[in-house]
Each structure stands twice: as structure tokens, then as C-alpha cells.
Amino acid sequence: MDAAGAWEPAMRLALDEARGALTSGDVPVGAVVLDPAGEVIGRGRNTRERDADPTGHAEVVAIRDAAAARGEWRLEHCTLVVTLEPCTMCAGAVVASRVGTLVFGAWDDKAGAVGSLWDVVRDRRLNHRPEVVSGVLAEESSALLTGFFAQHR
Numbered sequence: 001m002d003a004a005g006a007w008e009p010a011m012r013l014a015l016d017e018a019r020g021a022l023t024s025g026d027v028p029v030g031a032v033v034l035d036p037a038g039e040v041i042g043r044g045r046n047t048r049e050r051d052a053d054p055t056g057h058a059e060v061v062a063i064r065d066a067a068a069a070r071g072e073w074r075l076e077h078c079t080l081v082v083t084l085e086p087c088t089m090c091a092g093a094v095v096a097s098r099v100g101t102l103v104f105g106a107w108d109d110k111a112g113a114v115g116s117l118w119d120v121v122r123d124r125r126l127n128h129r130p131e132v133v134s135g136v137l138a139e140e141s142s143a144l145l146t147g148f149f150a151q152h153r
Contacts, residue, residue: 004133004134004135004136005136007081007103007133007136008136008137010032010034010038010040010079010081010103011081011083011103011105011136011137011141012137013030013032013040013043013081014030014031014032014058014081014082014083014105015030015083015105015137015140015141015144016030017030017031017032017043017044017045017058017062017083018030018045018046018058018083018141018144019144020045021045021046021047021058022148024047024049024050025049025050026045026046026047026048026049026050026056027046027048027145027148028045028046028083028144028145028148029045029046029057029058029082029083029084029145030043030044030045030046030058030082030083031043031044031045031058031059031061031062031080031081031082031083032044032062032080032081033062033063033065033066033075033078033079033080033081033099034078034079034081035066035070035077035078036077036078036100041065041066041069041070041078042062042063042064042065042066042067042068042069043061043062043065044057044058044059044060044061044062044063044064044065045058045061046058046061047061055089057086057087057089057090058082058083058084059080059082059086059090059093059094060089060090060093062080062082063075063080063093063094063097063099066078067097073097074097074098075097075098075099075100076098076100077100078099078100078101079099079100079101079102079103080094080099080101080102080103080130081103081104081136082102082103082104082105083104083105083106083137083141083144084104084105084106084108084141084145085104085106085107085108085112085113085114085115085116085134086102086104086112086113086114086121087108087111087112087113088111088113088118088120090113091113091114091118091120091121092120094121094130095120095121095126095127095128095129095130098128099130100130100131101130101131101132101133102114102121102130102131102132102133103132103133103134103136104132104133104134104135104136105135105136105137105138105140105141105142106138106141106142106145107134107135107138114132114134115132115134
């Protein structure tokens, strides 16, 4: 199995979170944070609509959940798995929380900040740069988003 394939089980958990966002009318993006042993310590889904919170992105929700579970803000050696390439806010949260590895599914050509429009997490001027694995179950992640937006147009 290739490196990306090793992350498929965790991405399936993130996809479950993404589907959960549909119940509140939120864009279906989901995330999980794994500790160094591979155990889920944080879960998140988009909650912007549900909570009327512009920072309610899946990554931020999952990072907050993981930090609370660990009792500290540093998520060193942890892995964030998310169904969509993070935006600038979320990429900044990945750097600020010291996440060790970022794994994502679909690319976001409109707002992506891990290579599509910007590459915040690999900017050498910042004090932390996580390892990045992209394209894990990208087709499934994209299909979920495409279906959502097709119903809202």
C-alpha cells in the first residue's frame, strides 16, 4: 500500500464527519485528529451554518476538540485528516497548533492554501511546517461536495 493508501481508514472517518454536516445545511467537510498512536482524539465537521460562526470549519473544530482532549494547544506528532484542502485560516491553525502531519482529500482550486492558491503550511518563513499528504480518497471527497453544491444551485 502506498503512503496515501495508509491514510484511507482515517479519511473514511473524516468523510463520515463530512456527511454529518449535511444535517445542518453545512458544506460537507469533515476532519479527524489522530494522536501519535493513531487513535482519534478530535473530530470536526463544518458548523458555520449551524452555529452562525465563520470560524466553524471542520479543521478548526477538530483541532479544538483534540487540544481539549490533550489538555494543551500543541498537537505535535498528531495528524489532521480532512476531506478538503484547508483554506488560509485552517492552514494557519494547522501551523499554530503544531500538527505534525496534514492529510487531505480533494483539492480546493478556489480557496486552497496547501498548494492550490497558496502554500501556507510549507512557507519557510513560518516556525512550523507539517508533512503533507494530498489526494487521499479525493474522488469520494469531491463527489460529496459536488453533490451538495448541485442541490444548492
